[in-house]
């Protein structure tokens with residue numbers, strides 16, 4: 001008999017999720033915890049990330065640690081990896097979720113803003129992968145999941161920093177997917193459509209976004225937070241063992257148009 005649903009089981013697996021204090025990061029943390037994984041969540045704010053970790057640990061019973069670590073700081077990324085190894089002895093899964101979005105016409109965006117977005121959204125994930133990969137190579141096992149975006153696949157006006165960074169993550173996923181699979185490590189990306197997270201909440205009532213949701217998203221609505229969990233559990237588990245360098249869109253039909 002083939003394993004079937006057991007392929008999705010994450011019992012005993014260890015996952016790092018960057019930007020795990022809120023939004024999609026905390027939704028995916030709950031999803032992985034419900035499938036049995038132990039977690040190290042990071043974000044820049046110690047109190048916030050500790051509170052999220054404590055809540056998930058209380059709700060699901062798994063070991064969940066919250067730690068302040070900025071993905072753009074190589075020393076803090078090293079500390080993140082060392083903490084995961086000292087607490088759990090291994091790292092099976094890395095979800096590169098931390099990200100920011102600065103919107104505006106190109107002549108309003110400053111160089112510093114453009115570079116900040118590339119730093120968090122591209123350099124950060126690259127640093128995290130570089131840091132965990134030696135442990136994954138030693139174990140000959142690893143599942144790396146990057147949060148790209150539909151905006152890595154299609155364009156949108158007034159989004160030059162964000163679209164540039166997410167396009168880069170699509171290509172980084174493909175390159176890592178090829179480079180690492182000989183070590184038993186896969187790298188895939190989720191390309192979410194619009195989710196009503198703290199990143200998007202301030203813009204939810206703008207005419208631009210309302211028009212866009214109706215005009216571009218076939219399902220004609222924002223995604224619900226739990227709608228990210230299936231893709232995250234799938235890519236974190238052995239259910240996706242023959243996938244590397246793939247983009248999984250969760251976008252209500254946006255890119256099918």
Ligand SMILES: NC(=O)c1ccc[n+]([C@@H]2O[C@H](COP(=O)([O-])OP(=O)(O)OC[C@H]3O[C@@H](n4cnc5c(N)ncnc54)[C@H](O)[C@@H]3O)[C@@H](O)[C@H]2O)c1
Pocket residue numbers: 018019020021022023024025042043044045069070071072096097098099100120124147148149150191192193194195196197198199200
């Ligand atoms: N919300 C969406 O509709 C959507 C769509 C497509 C892609 N994404 C991507 O999904 C990811 C999560 O988005 P979200 O909407 O949940 O965002 P969010 O703003 O709600 O949460 C982002 C998280 O990242 C953390 N973070 C930000 N900068 C950091 C840094 N330098 N170091 C460590 N942590 C940092 C924040 O503390 C927070 O925990 C991002 O990469 C985003 O680009 C989101």
Ligand SMILES: O=C(O)[C@H](O)[C@@H](O)[C@H](O)[C@H](O)CO
Pocket residue numbers: 101103149150151159162191192193194195199200203209
């Ligand atoms: O206003 C924006 O820039 C968009 O709403 C993004 O935040 C998207 O939600 C997401 O990236 C979709 O792919």
